[in-house]
Structures are given as C-alpha cells and as structure tokens.
Amino acid sequence: MVPRWWLQLLCLAGGILQALAQTDSIGFISIDCGLPGEGGYIDDTTKLAYVPDTGFIDSGTNHNISAEYLRPIQSRRSYNLRSFPDGTRNCYTLRSLVRGLKYLVRASFTYGNYDGLSRPPASFDLHIGVNFWTTVNMWSWSDPLGGAVTVEAIVVVPDDMVQVCLVNTGGGTPFISSLDLRPLKMKLYPQVTAAQGLVLYGRLNAGQANVSYIVRYPDDPHDRIWPPWFDATIWTEMSTTGRVLNGDEKDFFVAPTAVMQTAMTPRNASGSIDFSWDAEPRPDDPTPGYIAIMHFAELQLIDTNAVREFYVSINGKPWYYSSGYTPVYLNSAAAYDSVPSRYSSSYNVSITATASSTLPPIINAVEVFSVIPTTNLGTEYQDGNYLI
Secondary structure (H helix, E strand, O other), X not given: OOOHHHHHHHHHHHHHHHHHOOOOOOOOEEEEOOOOOOOOEEOOOOOOEEEEOOOOOOOOEEEEOOHHHOOOOOOHHHOEEEEOOOOOEEEEEEOOOOOXXXXXXXXXXXXXOOOOOOOOOOEEEEEEOOEEEEEEEOOOXXXXXXXXXXXXXXXXXXXXXXXXXXXXXXXXXXXXXXXXXXXXXXXXXXOOOOOEEEEEEXXXXXXXXXXXXXXXXXXXXXXXXXXXXXXXXXXXXXXXOOOOEOOOOOOOOOOOHHXXXXXXXXXXXXXXXXXXXXXXXXXXXXXXXXEXXXXXXEXXXXXXXXXXXXXXXXXXXXXXXXXXXXXXXXXXXXXXXXXXXXXXXXXXXXXXXXXXXXXXXXXXXXXXXXXXXXXXXXXXXXXXHOOO
C-alpha cells in the first residue's frame, strides 16, 4: 500500500509541474477562463489548444453566459468566464516565459448577462504586474454578442513569469473570458522597451471587403488580430493573389501576407485617405502618447508613365514621407512613430497624392497604440518567486 503522504507529495509535485510548464510547443499560452473541468480543446479557427484557467489562478468563480447570447459566430472562449466578487485585486500568473523577451498579452471579456442581473460592471482596471494596463469599459454589453471587449498590450517581461491582474475600482465585479500570451521576435515593435509598453488602440486590415474575415494565427504567426476595414461608399478595394514580401531586416512589424494582399484607395482619383482617432485619457496619464504604424505595398503593376506617390500628415503636419513616398510592388514597408506623438484631443490622418502623382494613394493596414510605463514590472515577481 502506498503511504498517503507519498500520494500527497506526488499531487503537490504534479501541481508544481503544471504551473511551471504552461507554454505550448510554440511558446503560446491560451486560456479559456472559467472553462470547467481539466480538459481543454482545439479552437476551430486557429487550431490552437486552449486550456482551463485552474493552473493559473486560485480565486474567482466560474459562470456560463446566458443562452440568449450564444451565437454560432462567437468563439467558444466567450461561452464561459471567471468572475471575481471578492477582493480588490485578483491575478493570473503566467509562467515558463523567457526573461527579457517581448510578449503580446491579450484579454477578452463577454458579459452575456452571466449573472442574470442585466447589469454589467461599468468598468474595472487591468494591470500587468503592478503597472496599469487599461480600463475595461462594458458599455456595449447588450449588443448581439453580449458585450465583447478585447484588449491587448505588448511588453518586455523581465523575469520568467508575469502576472495579469483584474482590479476592482468600484465599478462592479470584474470578470474575464479568455487570456492569451504570444512571444514576439525581439526586433518587432522597437518602441517596446523594458521601461515602455504599447497598448493597442486599433489594428485594421485595409481594403478587406469580407467583413467576416479576420486575419490571425496561422496566417499571422504571432496571432495578432487583423479585422477588416473597408467602406465601399468611400474607398475602392485593391487586392492581389501574389505573395507580398516582408521587406528586409528593417521590417520591424512584419504584417502578414494575408493582410498586405489587400489595400484601399479613394473612389475619387484625386481624393485622399482620411481617418482619425480620439485620445483616451487614462488615470495615470490625461494626455497619453500614441504610436501610429501604417503599412504600404503596391499591389498593381504600374505603367511606366504612371506614378503613385503620396504624403502622410497628422493634424495637418507632415508626419512621414515628407518628400513623397512610392510603395514598392509586392513588397511591404511601414511608416511609424519612433516616439509617441501627443495631441490634446484627436488625431486626424490624411494620406494625399503629391502633385506629380498620377494615381491616388493607398494603404494596406494600420495599427495605433498608446504608451504605458512598465518600469515596475519586476517588483511583484521577486515576491512571487519566494512563494513557488
């Protein structure tokens, strides 16, 4: 007969191994929060393996969203969630990371009237370690998908673990539906340093007319989410079946071919591409800085007598390619901020053809990030290491 203390020791060892071996074969962590039981599943779209969150957190309660909010177009990860009615701060611990590497961290939230109260939390905060990440606002919970909100950040992890914390700020009970972590190559997003992270404001695949087509893994090896961006009343779609190359060693963003194979251009040949976003003040920064990244590739073989050349400006000021830029056929390039730009309220982008251009401007994709300080990321980890 095996002694009971030996069985307890085996169980303890098994729990430690589970906690330490959390990444899959490609370094991803994919968590379906609130998933009951110990078994995971393969996501239908990405073919990535999602696991329950029991090995990552020991607080909170599991719930299913109301049946009326279950839709075939929803991912399985939105069917359940974990809520945190107790305590101000509840943290997921993600282990087996590479010290000093850049990681994309993404969290999703679907209220779906899981508590039957028809009263979602007004807001709660997310932290990465002890640093403020973002405020989650559930203002759209009554939409057909039950209020789906997704947030994303890119940070350098200074240790072999990181904590993602939900913080109750008095706006209601925090909850979470899924949590993803993806390693990035160190050359990507050079604006991300040990002292500074990026928080996604928006990422769009320009010219993609299929509103249900979202590019992510495996088309994007880093599993970034690229939703479509196109309005046939304003723009004309351009596309190619040819492979668009990812520039050279100075391509710091590597937009996937599936994204770069579409672009949009003004319906009016003499028109410009105009879009904007509003600054969103944060508790720690009333005028946050923003990093814009715009992706360009020529998708048409241009006649020798034709020219496609354009300027990019923000709020009327030359921003990039001040002398005019001509995109290269089937070769991607990016215009981007090296340091965050700061305007008081709004950012208005205009991409305009130069006087010598015979063709209108184009754009293939755009990403916009705000900037957060991450200088305190390591504070909690030293404390946590003593608890392992």
